[in-house]
Amino acid sequence: MRMLLSQLCLFLLLFCIPPSVYSATMWSDNNKFGMHAASLSDEEITDTAALVNSSGGAWGYITLLLSDGDYDHAKWQNLFDKLRLHKLIPIVRLTTKADGPVWMRPELSGANTAAHFLNSLNWPTRQRYVVLFNEPNHGHEWGGACDPADYASTASVYAKAFKQQSGDFVMMLAGLDQAAPHQPPNYCDAGQFIAGMIKAVPDLFTDIEAWASHSYANPGFEQSPTKRGRSSIRGYEWELSVLNSLGVTKDLPVFITETGWSAKALSQDTIAEYYRYAFEVVWLRDGRVRAVTPFILSYIGEPFQQFSWRRPEGGKSFFPVHEIVKSIAKTKGRPPQLEKASVFTTVPRTLVTNSQYQFQIWLRNDGQTIWDKRDGYEIALGKSLPFDVQFSQLFNVVPGRSSVVTITFSSALYKGQHQMKLVLMKGGVPAVQLASFYLEVVDPPSLGLKATVFPGFNAQGPARLQIFDRAERLVWEKKDVFFQGWFSPNPEDHRSRSG
Structure with missing residues (x-):
């Protein structure tokens, strides 16, 4: 099967939010003790x-x-x-x-x-x-x-x-x-x-x-x-x-x-x-x-x-x-901390409609905070998309350490070009702009398969067709396939997953 998804490698040494204007020593939520x-x-x-x-x-x-x-x-x-x-x-x-x-x-x-x-x-x-x-x-x-x-x-x-x-x-x-x-x-x-x-x-x-x-x-x-x-x-x-x-x-x-x-x-x-x-x-x-x-x-x-x-x-x-x-009652201090991240990900640039996708991004914490869901840290979209996107959670990512975040989504029937912006959030507020790239959703391609059996004769009769990714995970299957020289799957039955 011809590879249909091109890969975009993004290596971004990003991004600390530009420092706001604040006093060098003063912030409102300060614990004096x-x-x-x-x-x-x-x-x-x-x-x-x-x-x-x-x-x-x-x-x-x-x-x-x-x-x-x-x-x-x-x-x-x-x-x-x-x-x-x-x-x-x-x-x-x-x-x-x-x-x-x-x-x-x-x-x-x-x-x-x-x-x-x-x-x-x-x-x-x-x-x-x-x-x-x-x-x-x-x-x-x-x-x-x-x-x-x-x-x-x-x-x-x-x-x-x-x-x-x-x-x-x-x-x-x-x-x-x-x-x-x-x-x-x-x-x-x-x-x-x-x-x-x-x-x-x-x-x-x-x-x-x-x-x-x-x-x-x-x-x-x-x-x-x-x-x-x-x-x-x-x-x-x-x-x-x-x-x-x-x-x-x-x-x-x-x-x-x-x-x-x-x-x-x-x-x-x-x-x-x-x-x-x-x-x-x-x-x-x-x-x-x-x-x-x-x-x-x-x-x-x-x-x-x-x-x-x-x-x-x-x-x-x-x-x-x-x-x-x-x-004595005390204040939950919120001192300014540097937020900074390095990002590496392999993202599919072209997607097909009505398909499930899953890929990973690698994040390294180059700042001063500890990324943890319990402290309100999460990966989110900086711009809404017409399809649902889910992210795995962050736990105890200390400075100098890395975490792999899995992104899962379905392209549904939303054809066209879509911008995906990934943001590190803290307490619902953007902390680091991680990455921004475009995805293009297209109709599934036509696919023709020809099968042969030893010693070179065309396959005839019923079969089951399966496609696996590089990690040997099953990404597509069609049962009750009947070969008579060539087989052409229905594009509407197409499902793919990118890892």
Whole structure:
């Protein structure tokens, strides 16, 4: 039988929807709850997700530390894939190496290396939050001496390096210790430190798009959450006012990457109630606050056991604050994520009327989301067709993996040219335009068959005629065929299936 269906091979490295105009850090459905992690262990991730995504929440935050030189791509990509699975948004704080009790100053030459490494990873969300080091108004955090000019110039170099790699990086300066006295070189007053930064690098905030704050209840990590102003859980308000007074008019969303109370000064029940008040009355009501990642979920031993939410015995045993925060209603976050796909398919270009067809498309997930029917992902038509088309379902297609989708339809009697547009949908909304091609439906061809039997005589008499495809599947059958030299099937009886 002569092949009647020509094949069209479509290889499309497609398509992410053009990015809409949105703030680099703001979207409406945001889950502010987060935690500061002490390690990158699976337990730390799962326990953080169970806490910050509880009570209706999704896509809470986790603050992680990336040490200078810890650039193992497989390790960090595996970590980010786990965060994606658990719906956690990472806030990555850069750190240097310790020289005894002092943290070394970062090398300027390390800026491009760090930026290139973090840009090479497939992050869980489009926004990539990076904090440039830690409390540089402490001398021991900045090579032994607090130096606002040196920190500002270093931070500027790093921020520019990251923004040159990708505009999706959201850069933040280091959180400051608001309670530090002004005793250079050991300590610098936070307000004077901010002023010194801006004086040294007036355009510092060109590449800074959010503000990291360490809003602790000081002095002593024991003050009431009702306290306002500097060195309180509202300390970010004071910091923003200082920035404004120094001419920084940029709207900077606030990420409270550290906060908390000390169990050395307060009972665990008091700490739990303080956190309840802080979230329900202060942070959740303040539109400037985008995330709160208290310090710290788990720390056994000194010096930070006093802040830990996990009991010293470890395991799944937590202090009362854990259950209090877990019970607070949360938002199902919907952070922007990149949707992108590669597509390969062999599509029949010419079809015959009143026939059943089935073919496959191969999809590779090149974006940041996980394609799953349970999250509203499906393949659909971007343009209606006169005949019914059905698609197989998507389940747990993670970035970097592929899935084969089967398309089944009947051409019925709809002759003519028809455009088929394939779209990846999420929650009924187009996410990726996958492919577009034309199908032409024509009348079935005339078919004549001549059969012979050994040793070359024409077949005569009754027979059964069957046609199989390349996969040896039966695609057409006619019984009670009678050969008398030639047999011509009725075109109306024709059925074919393309695999």
